[in-house]
Amino acid sequence: MGDSLLKTGVLIVGAGPVGLALAIELGHRSIPCVLIERNERVGYAPRAKTTNVRTREHFRRWGIADTLRAASPFGMYYPSNVVFCTSLSGHELTRFENAMYCAPGRNPLYSEHGQWIPQYTVEEVMREHAQSLPNVDLRFNTELTTFEQDGDGVHAVVRDLRQGQNITIEASFMVGADGSRSVVREGIGAKMEGTRGLSRNYNVVFKAPGLAEKQKHGPAIMYWQVNAEAPSLIGPMDQGDKWFFMPTGMKEGTKLDVANTPDLIRKATGIDLPYEVLSTDEWVASRLLANTYRDRRVFLAGDACHLHPPFGGYGMNMGVADGVDLGWKIAAVLQGWGGPALLDSYEQERKPVHNMVLDEAVANHAMLGNQLWKEGLDGDNAEGAAMRREVGAVIQAGKLREFTTLGVMLGYRYENSPVIVPDGSPMPGHDYINYVPSSRPGSLAPHAWLHDGSSLYDHLGQGFTLLASKDAPSEAIEQARLQARNAGVPLTVIQPNEAGIAELYPTRFTLIRPDQHVTWRADAWPHASVGLFEKISGRNNSFTPGGVKA
The missing domain is CATH 3.40.30.120 (Glutaredoxin)
Structure with a gap:
C-alpha cells in the first residue's frame, strides 16, 4: 500500500483536455476529485488545433469561453480559411472560408463560434480554471501504479515522481482519461478493436521567420500542399513564427528528425528559409474503439476508448464531450439523485456517437494530398490551369464534409438510451x-x-x-x-x-x-x-x- 492515504469522490487519470473537462464538470458540481498526470503537460506538440462550437458551448457554461477567446494567438478575427494549393509558393486549387465555423458573430444555431487555437493553450485555460475550483486536486508528475475495486469503491496506488512517494487513493469512481496507451484500459482488460495502420504520418513544429510574408495565398489556418515532392498540411500555429507541418502517407522506413526535416519543408513549400525544427512526432492513423468503456466503478474516456484519424477536428472535442457526460452523471450518483442506469447510459449513449464520428474521420482521411496529385497540376499553362480547376472541384465535393460539419458537431442524438x-x-x-x-x-x-x-x-x-x-x-x-x-x-x-x-x-x-x-x-x-x-x-x-x- 502507499505511504499516505487520500480519500476523494473521483480519481481521474490523465490531465489532458478530457481529464480536465471531467474535473471541471465535477468541480462545478462540488464533487471532490483528484486529477493525476504523469507528465508536466508542456511542450510544442501540435495535437488538436480546432476547438469546435460544441466544446466552446461547454466553455461558456463553465464561464471561460471569453478567457479562451482572449488567448487566441492570432486574434479572433484571423480568417479561418483552409487553402488547397500545389505549394505555399505555387498555384491555388481551391479554398474553404470560415472552416469549422470559427468566424465571430451570432449564429442562431449555436451560442459560441469555433476557435482555431493550439491544444496546449486550450489546456492552459482549462488547467487554470480547474485549479481555481476548491474541490479539484490537480497533481502533475504523479502516475498510477496499481488499482483494484470492490463494492465500496476504487483503491489505487499512485506515485509522486518528484517526492518518490507512494500515495493510496480511495475513490468512489475512477476514470481513465490517459490516452491511447491507457494504463487504466489495460487494467480493466478492455481491448481496442478496429483497423490499425491506415497511414503513417508526422507532426512537426518549426519556426520560420518570414514564411507568412513569403507564401502566396494570404492568411489561412491550414494549407494543404498537393505536390509530388511532399504532399502535406502546413499552417501557422502560434506567435513567434511558429508553424506546424504534417507530411501525409509517409513511406515505411522514412524517419524525420531535426536534421533532415528542414529540407523536406523546403521541398514541400518551394520556399528556402532557415527552418528551425522544434519537434517531430510520428503517428499512425487508425480506427479503433474499445470493446467496453467500463468495469464496474472504472470508466474510460477520450483516446483511451476511441482513436481515429485527425481529419475533421473531432478527437479532442469528442473527448471533452465524454468528460462532460461522465461528469454530470457521476455527480448525480454521488449526490444521491442519480441511479445505476445513469452510469450505464454513458457507454450506451456515447459509443454510437463515437462510431459515427470515426466513420466521418476515416472518410475524410480517404482523400489526402497523396491522392489528389496529378502530373502537370502545377504547370504554368492552359492545361495546368484546366487540371487545377478539375482537381479543385473534386476537393470541393470531397472535402466539404471535413470543414463544414455542423451536422456532426451538433446533430448527434442519443437513441435507445435507458434515461431518455x-x-x-x-x-x-x-x-x-x-x-x-x-x-x-x-x-x-x-x-x-x-x-x-x-x-x-x-x-x-x-x-x-x-x-x-x-x-x-x-x-x-x-x-x-x-x-x-x-x-x-x-x-x-x-x-x-x-x-x-x-x-x-x-x-x-x-x-x-x-x-x-x-x-x-x-x-x-x-x-x-x-x-x-x-x-x-x-x-x-x-x-x-x-x-x-x-
Missing part, C-alpha cells in the same frame, strides 16, 4: 453538413438567442430544466416543481416568451438534461411524473409515457 423517454416521433436522417435543430428526445436542445441578448442555454440549470411554453398551465408547472422535489431531482423551470422558441420547442413541456440534451417532451404533464424523474435520473426504468395531466 422516446416520444414516438420519427428519427430524422443524419446529415453531416446541414444541421436541423430538433427538440425530439435524445437530440441537443435547439439553441436560440433571447431578446435581452442572452443565449437560451444561459438560462438552463445545473440539474434538469423544464422549458414550458407560454400557454402551459401554471398548475402543471407547479406540479412539476413539487414532484421534482419529491423525487429529489434538481429542477429549473423556464418559460421564455420569444415566438421563435415555440417553433423550436413545439410541445408545451420539454425536459432538458444538464448536458443540454432533451430527455422528454409532451403536450401534457404526466400523472406519474415522479416516475418520469426517476426514469431520466436512472433510478427506475418502469416509467412509460401514459397517464398525462393537462
Whole structure:
C-alpha cells in the first residue's frame, strides 16, 4: 500500500483536455476529485488545433469561453480559411472560408463560434480554471501504479515522481482519461478493436521567420500542399513564427528528425528559409474503439476508448464531450439523485456517437494530398490551369464534409438510451453538413438567442430544466416543481416568451438534461411524473409515457 492515504469522490487519470473537462464538470458540481498526470503537460506538440462550437458551448457554461477567446494567438478575427494549393509558393486549387465555423458573430444555431487555437493553450485555460475550483486536486508528475475495486469503491496506488512517494487513493469512481496507451484500459482488460495502420504520418513544429510574408495565398489556418515532392498540411500555429507541418502517407522506413526535416519543408513549400525544427512526432492513423468503456466503478474516456484519424477536428472535442457526460452523471450518483442506469447510459449513449464520428474521420482521411496529385497540376499553362480547376472541384465535393460539419458537431442524438423517454416521433436522417435543430428526445436542445441578448442555454440549470411554453398551465408547472422535489431531482423551470422558441420547442413541456440534451417532451404533464424523474435520473426504468395531466 502507499505511504499516505487520500480519500476523494473521483480519481481521474490523465490531465489532458478530457481529464480536465471531467474535473471541471465535477468541480462545478462540488464533487471532490483528484486529477493525476504523469507528465508536466508542456511542450510544442501540435495535437488538436480546432476547438469546435460544441466544446466552446461547454466553455461558456463553465464561464471561460471569453478567457479562451482572449488567448487566441492570432486574434479572433484571423480568417479561418483552409487553402488547397500545389505549394505555399505555387498555384491555388481551391479554398474553404470560415472552416469549422470559427468566424465571430451570432449564429442562431449555436451560442459560441469555433476557435482555431493550439491544444496546449486550450489546456492552459482549462488547467487554470480547474485549479481555481476548491474541490479539484490537480497533481502533475504523479502516475498510477496499481488499482483494484470492490463494492465500496476504487483503491489505487499512485506515485509522486518528484517526492518518490507512494500515495493510496480511495475513490468512489475512477476514470481513465490517459490516452491511447491507457494504463487504466489495460487494467480493466478492455481491448481496442478496429483497423490499425491506415497511414503513417508526422507532426512537426518549426519556426520560420518570414514564411507568412513569403507564401502566396494570404492568411489561412491550414494549407494543404498537393505536390509530388511532399504532399502535406502546413499552417501557422502560434506567435513567434511558429508553424506546424504534417507530411501525409509517409513511406515505411522514412524517419524525420531535426536534421533532415528542414529540407523536406523546403521541398514541400518551394520556399528556402532557415527552418528551425522544434519537434517531430510520428503517428499512425487508425480506427479503433474499445470493446467496453467500463468495469464496474472504472470508466474510460477520450483516446483511451476511441482513436481515429485527425481529419475533421473531432478527437479532442469528442473527448471533452465524454468528460462532460461522465461528469454530470457521476455527480448525480454521488449526490444521491442519480441511479445505476445513469452510469450505464454513458457507454450506451456515447459509443454510437463515437462510431459515427470515426466513420466521418476515416472518410475524410480517404482523400489526402497523396491522392489528389496529378502530373502537370502545377504547370504554368492552359492545361495546368484546366487540371487545377478539375482537381479543385473534386476537393470541393470531397472535402466539404471535413470543414463544414455542423451536422456532426451538433446533430448527434442519443437513441435507445435507458434515461431518455422516446416520444414516438420519427428519427430524422443524419446529415453531416446541414444541421436541423430538433427538440425530439435524445437530440441537443435547439439553441436560440433571447431578446435581452442572452443565449437560451444561459438560462438552463445545473440539474434538469423544464422549458414550458407560454400557454402551459401554471398548475402543471407547479406540479412539476413539487414532484421534482419529491423525487429529489434538481429542477429549473423556464418559460421564455420569444415566438421563435415555440417553433423550436413545439410541445408545451420539454425536459432538458444538464448536458443540454432533451430527455422528454409532451403536450401534457404526466400523472406519474415522479416516475418520469426517476426514469431520466436512472433510478427506475418502469416509467412509460401514459397517464398525462393537462
